[in-house]
Amino acid sequence: MIRILIYAVIFYVIIYALKGLFSGISRRMGGARGGAVEALDDEMIVCPECETYFPSGIGLSRRVRRERFRFCGEECAGKFSLRGGPPSEGESEGEG
Ligand SMILES: [Zn+2]
Numbered sequence: 001m002i003r004i005l006i007y008a009v010i011f012y013v014i015i016y017a018l019k020g021l022f023s024g025i026s027r028r029m030g031g032a033r034g035g036a037v038e039a040l041d042d043e044m045i046v047c048p049e050c051e052t053y054f055p056s057g058i059g060l061s062r063r064v065r066r067e068r069f070r071f072c073g074e075e076c077a078g079k080f081s082l083r084g085g086p087p088s089e090g091e092s093e094g095e096g
Pocket residue numbers: 047048049050051052071072073076
């Protein structure tokens with residue numbers, strides 16, 4: 001019989017926690033009309049050189065062969081433009 005009581009208490013705690021969570025979110029939505037929210041607009045894009053995902057906000061855009069690419073950093077942009085394109089698949093990777 002005690003078990004039912006424990007379950008009831010746990011259930012009540014969960015409901016209470018959810019309520020607090022929702023009220024917190026709604027309060028945040030109402031008051032966050034500042035500029036900090038814009039940071040969430042940063043979408044993740046993949047670097048064509050090293051295939052690493054990074055937020056477009058910190059990306060480096062560079063033109064290679066009349067096409068615009070976005071790189072994760074200066075190093076990748078340099079490598080990419082030196083080669084003149086994306087790394088080709090199946091390129092021999094033997095020990096040189
Ligand atoms: Zn990269």
